[in-house]
Structure formats: structure tokens, C-alpha cells
Amino acid sequence: MGDAVSPSQWRLLVLGVVAWSISPQAVFADESATVQTGATPGTARSIGSPNRGRLENGKKLEACETIHLIRKHRWGLPDLVGLIDRSAKRVADKYAGSVLVVGDLSQKAGGQIRGHGSHKTGRDADIGFYLLRGDKSFVASDFHIIDREGRAKGVKGVRFDTARNWALVESWLSDERATVLHIFVANHLRTRLLAEAQRVRAPAELIEKAAEAMVQPRPGARHDDHFHVRIRCPDGQSDCMNFPVRYTRIARPSPSKQKATKAQTGRAAKASKRPAAKIRPKRPK
Numbered sequence: 001m002g003d004a005v006s007p008s009q010w011r012l013l014v015l016g017v018v019a020w021s022i023s024p025q026a027v028f029a030d031e032s033a034t035v036q037t038g039a040t041p042g043t044a045r046s047i048g049s050p051n052r053g054r055l056e057n058g059k060k061l062e063a064c065e066t067i068h069l070i071r072k073h074r075w076g077l078p079d080l081v082g083l084i085d086r087s088a089k090r091v092a093d094k095y096a097g098s099v100l101v102v103g104d105l106s107q108k109a110g111g112q113i114r115g116h117g118s119h120k121t122g123r124d125a126d127i128g129f130y131l132l133r134g135d136k137s138f139v140a141s142d143f144h145i146i147d148r149e150g151r152a153k154g155v156k157g158v159r160f161d162t163a164r165n166w167a168l169v170e171s172w173l174s175d176e177r178a179t180v181l182h183i184f185v186a187n188h189l190r191t192r193l194l195a196e197a198q199r200v201r202a203p204a205e206l207i208e209k210a211a212e213a214m215v216q217p218r219p220g221a222r223h224d225d226h227f228h229v230r231i232r233c234p235d236g237q238s239d240c241m242n243f244p245v246r247y248t249r250i251a252r253p254s255p256s257k258q259k260a261t262k263a264q265t266g267r268a269a270k271a272s273k274r275p276a277a278k279i280r281p282k283r284p285k
């Protein structure tokens, strides 16, 4: 009976068989999980709308000779990070010593950032204006409101550098990789920039594009101390939404109307059980 199996050997044998039978299933389970997500691992994705979304596999914007970062949220789609980087270099090539002041982009995984309605999907960035003190470049450590005469409030002798800011807008709108959807900026600065475009005889097509892209969103968000640039969703990302969504209240039917017909009563009852909110596309802010 030299072949007899001891109880401890039996235990090892049984454990081995169980382990062998479980591991192939575990591998299959992982594979099916990968297939279900439908995403190529590592692909940067903007999911949802600018004000209700998130970011996956974003890229971090780094400070460099031509970029000065003044806020802590520095993640975006590679197209956005590249756009900022390329435009800062192009303006610096044209106007030596230029440094672009950059505020918030998004958090690493996107989502809510205090003080911002959007910036949730890696497609939005706040960019400071190029400023001058005398005829020298002035690099601010924060955003400064620009008044109607082009002067920076709170910093003596500092003003909006129309020529360099137009060069920046021109670079954004001519970028070969990213497509700019909006540039939020106050009306008086938009007017100033479009006049500069005319003065330097920019191509009519570019001026038209700039007039369409630059917009002052609403009275409470004038954007008179920085640009807010938003890029389009990348091609092929069907779960990315170009425009913000908002909640709007649905008026509940009055009790008399609820009695009108049997069918209407049924619908009204269902409606009253639902949260009185609905997502609807809205003009961007």
C-alpha cells in the first residue's frame, strides 16, 4: 500500500483541483469586465457635459518657461493641455519673453471644483490675459479685472495687451489638433480684440470665427479678468457632450386638471412621483 494517500496529501490534492478550476474562471471574469467597459485602457476620455461629467486618463499641464500656473487643478484632455502649451509657445515666439498665466483646468478625475460651474470633463481652462506695464510684459500672480479703458484694476500702470491677447486667440482658433468651441470673455474685451484683428488685417474667415467663438456668457460671469476656453469633444467619443445640461422644473398639474381624464390622471400621478426636475440642453455658460 505504498500508493496510499495520507489525509494531508488529500487536502493538498483537493485544494490544487479547486484552485485549477477557479483560476480560469477568474481570468474569464476579468476579460469580460474589460469588454463591458468598451474603452481602450489608457485612452483619455471626457464623459458627460462640461457641468455634469468627469475625466478619465487626463494629462497634467506642467509649468514651463512660457506657462505660469496659478491654480491647483491642472488636468485635461491631451488636446486641451496641448492647445495651451502650443499657444503659449507660439505667442512667445512672436513676442519674446511672454508667459501665459493659467488658472484651473479640471481635477485628475474631473467632477466638481469649488467656484466653477463647469471644468468637470477636462475640456475647460481659465487663462489669464497677457498684460503690459509700460512697454514691458507683466506676469501677474492672479487674474485682474480689465476696465473699459483696458486698465488692470488694482495694479497701477498695468494694462491689457491687446496685440498679444489677439495672437493668443488667433493661435487657439488656428490650432491643428484641438477645436475650440467657445472663448468666454467680456464684451468690451471681445470688441477690443476684434478691432485688433481688423487692424492687423487678419483673414476675414479668422475674424468671423473669432467673432463667433468669443462670447460673454451672462452678467454674473463677465469674464473680464480671464479667458475661459472650451474645446470640442474628441471625435468618436459618443458619451462626451459638447454643451452643458441644466435642471429645469416641470410644473405639476393642478388638482382640477388631474381629474380631467383617466389617462391624464395616470400620467399626472406618475409625474408627481418623479423628482420635479429634468435635464435639458442649454446654451453654454
Ligand SMILES: [Zn+2]
Pocket (backbone or CB within 6 Å): 116, 119, 124, 125, 126, 228
Ligand atoms: Zn472657467
